[in-house]
Every structure is written in structure tokens, then in C-alpha cells.
Amino acid sequence: MRTKIVAGNWKMNNNYEDSIKLAKDIESKAANLNLNNTRVIVAPTFVNLKGVKDSLGNASVEVVAQNMHQAKNGAYTGEISAEMLQSIGIKTVILGHSERRTYFNETDEALAEKINTVLENNMEAIFCFGEVLEDRKSDNHFNVVESQIKKALFHLKDADWKSIVLAYEPVWAIGTGETASPEQAQDMHAFIRNLVASKYGDAIADNVSILYGGSVKPSNAQEIFSKPDVDGGLIGGAALNVDDFMGIITAAANL
Numbered sequence: 001m002r003t004k005i006v007a008g009n010w011k012m013n014n015n016y017e018d019s020i021k022l023a024k025d026i027e028s029k030a031a032n033l034n035l036n037n038t039r040v041i042v043a044p045t046f047v048n049l050k051g052v053k054d055s056l057g058n059a060s061v062e063v064v065a066q067n068m069h070q071a072k073n074g075a076y077t078g079e080i081s082a083e084m085l086q087s088i089g090i091k092t093v094i095l096g097h098s099e100r101r102t103y104f105n106e107t108d109e110a111l112a113e114k115i116n117t118v119l120e121n122n123m124e125a126i127f128c129f130g131e132v133l134e135d136r137k138s139d140n141h142f143n144v145v146e147s148q149i150k151k152a153l154f155h156l157k158d159a160d161w162k163s164i165v166l167a168y169e170p171v172w173a174i175g176t177g178e179t180a181s182p183e184q185a186q187d188m189h190a191f192i193r194n195l196v197a198s199k200y201g202d203a204i205a206d207n208v209s210i211l212y213g214g215s216v217k218p219s220n221a222q223e224i225f226s227k228p229d230v231d232g233g234l235i236g237g238a239a240l241n242v243d244d245f246m247g248i249i250t251a252a253a254n255l
């Protein structure tokens, strides 16, 4: 059975105290839920990673990074390495978020290198991709997603896939309040799973968790997550409010 995941991407929000409070609130509320094998993840900004991690008492809420540099170390002012993350106990990193691609010019080629660094360090990647509105309107969305996945991931070996989580995030749905319909999400997730199967076979494709991201809220989570190829969500805005985030976690846990 595939692992269900609900991950909160806090982006550049929450100062130190707010981050710790939010994480602890999530942890205490999650303790009262039957998570039913759902992984609960939060991704604070770099400076708050260690504080949030240290403030949590057990492993029921995982703390992950929002980005990472591909190089081992060196003259990359302002960047963070895999080793640095690991030295504070961070094992998972979000890569390729559309905001990184758009505002910080992250290319598919750089992302392929970042994925390699994740694997060399025995870490896990939540790899994000998705089309912009023009691609969707011109019916080019499947081609765009295929190209993003092939360029960043199709050099992997079979065994590497146990360290990869996929996150389909149509750019037109991120932070806009506009969500892909459950059918649009399912169509794309099935396409992605078939694409992985075409190169790596059914067993690997069946095991990879594919998250949906883009304006997921408590009111739409259940319908989206109930689709067969949707294995949870990557949540932005609604992850900043404990009740909204718990509502989304509950929707995944109840499946």
C-alpha cells in the first residue's frame, strides 16, 4: 500500500516563536487522531528548522527543508547543503517548487543535480513540478509534466525511487484559490504513474506517492484525496492555520 502524506510548506512565513507554536499545536492535535499511516510533514524556513525539530517530542510530525543546494559545500553564499541539513537531523527536502523555479531560476538540469545530491546523502526528496496556465489552456500540460519528470528523474536507478515522493502542483492553482478539479488531478496523477511505469515498471510506479498541491483546503481535500492516484497533498496557505491543516490531515487519514 502506498504511503499517504500531508505536507505543509510554510514558505517564507512564521518567525521563530510562531513556527514552534504551530508545530507543537499540530503535534498535539495529531496525537488525538488515528493517522492511519498518513505521514504528517511540516517545512519551516531554514532558520527555524532546528528549533521546530527540537521542540517536537516524537516522530509523529516530520520536519523537512524547503530547498537545498546541490554542491557538497563551498563558495555559495546564502545556500544550504545536504550535510548541513543532516547535521540537524533533517532527512527530507522539498525540491523544484514552482516558486523556486520561477523566482530563483531553478532549471530542470539543476534539479537533476539536486536529486543526485539527495540520493548520495541517503535523504528523501519531495519533487515538485506542474504546468503554468498557458500550458493547460493550450492542452500542453501533459507534455510539460512529462518533460519535467524525465529531465529531473529518468536517470535514476530503480532503487532510488524509494527516496522519491512526487508532488504535482499546477502553477495556476498555487496560492490562487483555484484548485484543479478532482478529475483533473486524477487524470494527471494517472498519467504520471503510467509515465513512471513505462520506464521503471508497475511495481515502482505503484509504490511512489504522488501528492497534489494547489489551494487544497479542508473543504476540498477529501474529494481530491479520494481519487485513486492521489496520495495526499502539499499544502501552502492552509498549512499555516492549525485547524485548516488538521482538517486536511483528517481527510487523508480517513481514507
Ligand code: PGA
Pocket: 009, 169, 173, 174, 175, 176, 177, 213, 214, 215, 216, 234, 235, 236, 237, 238
Ligand atoms: P497553496 O500552495 O496551498 O497555498 O496553493 C501550495 C504549494 O505551493 O505547495
